[in-house]
Amino acid sequence: ELGFPLVVKPANSGSNAGVSIADNAEQFLTAVKVAFSNDNKVIVEKYVRARKLEAAVFGYESPVCSAIGEIKHSFAPYDPNNFNVSTGDDLIIPADISREEAEKASQTAVKAFKALGCRGLARVDLFLTEDGELLLNKIGTTPGLRRNSVFSRLMEDLGLSHEELIDKLLEQAMDNADRTY
Incomplete structure (x- = not known):
């Protein structure tokens, strides 16, 4: 079908x-x-032929969304020889999209983060189709946190160095450790 x-x-x-x-x-x-x-x-x-957009969402009660980035691969998607190469080197920040598309992507990322009960951090992957439709692809609740990972690069664009990001994540986790959801 x-x-x-x-x-x-x-x-x-x-x-x-x-x-x-x-x-x-x-x-x-x-x-x-x-x-x-x-x-x-x-x-x-x-299969959806679309541009791959990325958002980093960070927080608990009032999550914050990074600028929207775009992954530009120089290889075929899902190439088994390259499945783990997205180190952030292929990430363009900000994505070359309209302000309205960026706002909608940010709102969608935060809405999905909240709807799924995410806490702390998540990387939200979105698709922007050729006809302008924005689709939620997936949410990574434990994204890579290497210095040059997509999540870290997006948060760096918000002004948080890698070290500050790790410190903030630890502080948030400790501040919210006693919560029951």
Whole structure:
């Protein structure tokens, strides 16, 4: 019913490991096998041709959203040889989008963060389609925190150095350790 191309991925993976794009039935069967080799549950969704936007959301009661960034890959998406190369080097801040698109992306990121009960930090991945539709792709609740990771780079754009970010995250966690949600 979805037609091709399709994205096939493990349901509980934290990266692009085991994720494939299938353009036909033969590739689909291979992709399902690869995904099941990484998880016992698989998600199949329609491939969306779109720009990949990124937001860092930070906080508890009143979460703050970073500027919106855009990932510009020099390789095919979901290439198994490159699934873990998004170190932030391919991140453009701010994304070359309109102010209205950036505001909508920020609002969507914070709304999703709150709706899912996220606390502390999350990286929110969004798609902006060619016809201007903004789609929530996924939320990473434990994003990479290397100095040059996407989350760290987006927060640095807000004025927080990597060291200050780590300190703030620890302070927030300690301040909110006694909460019951």
